[in-house]
Amino acid sequence: MTTATPTLLDVRFGPGVRNYLNEDYGFFSWVLTKDHKRIAILYLISVSIMFVLGGFFAMMMRLELLTPEGDLLTSDTYNKFFTLHGVVMIFFFLIPVIPAVIGNFMLPIMLGAKDLAFPKLNLLSWYLYMIAALVGLVVIITGGVDTGWTFYTPFSTQYSNTHVFGTTFAGFIAGFSSILTGLNFIVTTHRMRAPGLTWYRLPLMVWALYATSIVILLATPVLAITLVMLMLERTIGVGIFDPALGGDPILYQHMFWFYSHPAVYIMILPAMGVASEVVAAFTRKKIFGYRFVAYSSLAIAFLGFLVWAHHMFVAGISMYSAMIFAFLSFFVAVPSAIKVFNWTATLYRASVSWQTPMMYILGFIGLFTIGGVTGLFLAALGLDIHVTDTYFVVAHFHYVMVGGTVMAYLAGIHYWWPKMTGRMYPEWWARLAALLVFVGFNLTFFPQFVLGYLGMPRRYHAYAPEFQVLNVLSTAGASVLAVGYVLPILYLVWSLKFGRPAGPNPWGAVGLEWTTTSPPPKENFHETPEVTWDAYDYPAMMKAMGETQNV
């Protein structure tokens, strides 16, 4: 159709083979694109930059904590670094990473659709993300912020002399970016499924993204309200949270965690979706208990809204409300446990391939399990009193968010990289990186459980000398982890030029995304697929795919 002169991309993909990458050229064809795949790539680049930035702050903190004295950074700088580490990693990496990169790219393809329901909103959500990120960068460059990512009042409204307003404003804008993504996903899942693709034929990734989107849509507006109230109190002294103005600081914590606890599920649910896809593909088997796994995503989304005050057991809430929140917190663990057991059971009589994505997911299951069971320690009220606000909590949520979400993201990016780019990554290097990430992660964070039980409080710039050995171990682990994270950045970029061409289905996996070319054409499918099989139904899918290839 088009008569563009042959370019490098044409040479790479073969002349005349059009795909979303060589469909159009030039800067504006990217920044004004409405193609969900290109927007996913824009997100991929943006979140990767933010990950490196957040990782830099983490590394500086770990270096500071090599010695008990606060000697590398000043107290103020250290406080700003852990705040920025949290803000950047949570609002600009963990929350958008899987939905906005992998979800954006794969959701329409998994549904057999040409794009998301609202392509322009999708682009707008990336722009909102970028505006928020730029505001965040301005804050960082002009002096940073030191409240902790939780912005607890009255410290944030009356006492901090740093850029609280700019940071919360950035969080406020970033929230709208995720709201638009969530809205888009919900409508797309409802309205744009291919003929024959009923709800119970959907890949579990779609169920997970759908559940995530519900949480995003219901919780994020509360964050927006909370941050606006905080900004009003800080700038013009409206007394909402500050007791000196007649407010209640505990109210802030309720409102903040009403968003921020569900936000944990915004981070982990898509990771569970990736895990289900990868386990199915690398065992060549239907996920055991498909419906239980699908419903457990919805159960987590629902129960996740009812447990926020378990962050506040020592904050001054009544004994009885603490009991109710503790009780419900145990029950949010049940659907997570269901998933772990079902993934495990799927391995039985499977054909397990130990390729990189599967290695990451096996690591994910292990680390997420540890993150999950240590959550039980924190939900047990009398024990929480001792360990809350210590490194035990730090270790716990890093096991969930880094051991969970980041591991699953890495699994997903390796699994779908051939589809997104048309190229294979180098398997040997990738396995090495997966191993380094796993070992480095455990070395970094396991000692922190011990530190926490010993009583080392979190957010400490200097600490008691008897905590040093464990901190040195943790910093050593962080160095290994850093190497493990840098490697994929290098070899994935390398593979863009030198990777082996992937072909449409390098894994012999099932799922609509593997029935189209790699990279997919702009409209995803050359003709609208019709689905006559269940998700992960290997015999049926293999047969159907065989027929497609014959056409």
Place this chain on the structure above:
Amino acid sequence: MMLTDFPLFPEQASTVAKDVDLLFGFLCVLTGSVSILVFIVIFFLAIKYRRTPQNELAQDYEPSHLLEAVWIVVPSIIFVGIFVWGSWLYFHLARVPDHAIEIYATGKQWMWKFQHPTGQREINMLHVPVNRPVKITMASEDVIHSLYFPAFRVKADVLPSRYRTMWFQATKTGRYHLFCAEYCGTLHSGMIGWVEVMEPTEYQKWLAGGSEGSLASQGEKLFQKYACNTCHTGDSTGRGPTLAGMYGTDVMLADNSVVKADDNYIRESILNPRAKVVKGFSSIMPVFQGQVSEDDLLKLLAYVRSLQKPVLSGAAAPPPPTASSEPKGNQP
């Protein structure tokens, strides 16, 4: 010191420490063994059923759904058990034993101030006797702090809006860390100190050391300094309610609701007296919000509390109007 002398488990120095550690140990064993079992199963299956040329496609096999029911129901039951255990411990920690020694704490950026009933004041250092319950009543002068004694396994956030209490009973003499556990700004990690657990005789000796008079007597001076005594005269002629004997009783307010005259009520009635006006009195007391420091508030509180014990007029008979039915004096 580096490699030879570092602990992996905190000291057990309070009555609740071993209870908390028991639950912790139980959970470690329980979750540890379940996790390890899961890991072993995963690795066993992932290796046994690894992809080989003979095993290219998974076998068509759907395990029994009874399994699903088992791993939904069994964890749920275990979780209820852990919940009950944890809550029992929490209730135990929330119930302050009778006859606890009362100590007052103020958190401010970035130090801990402690005041003993006998008037001793200390900063970032707390002396307590061994084997006696100690109750700490705390408030913050600025942001939220959190008082944490790892060796006692207790911690509570300290708020600028109201009093909170915590208690412990030390079981071993010695020096233990106390930390601020809620991030509070620049020198958060410097807001630390020591708790010194002493033999009772040593403690008595320490208490006998110099002080500016008991906390209550210091409060009495403040009561005059702030001219509280001009209205709270202690008899029926005063424009403010009588405070003697009021602490701990139910007070009827102007809107006919009843509140308990506890620490937080007294604090609020000093800082913001118009919030809860005692029935029969008019709202004329000035607002002291921002006028009285948390330290002074605690002294005033100690004074008001002391007014109940030495029954005001030598006789045991309660002051003029009946003690309980009539809105007992207090308040603006």
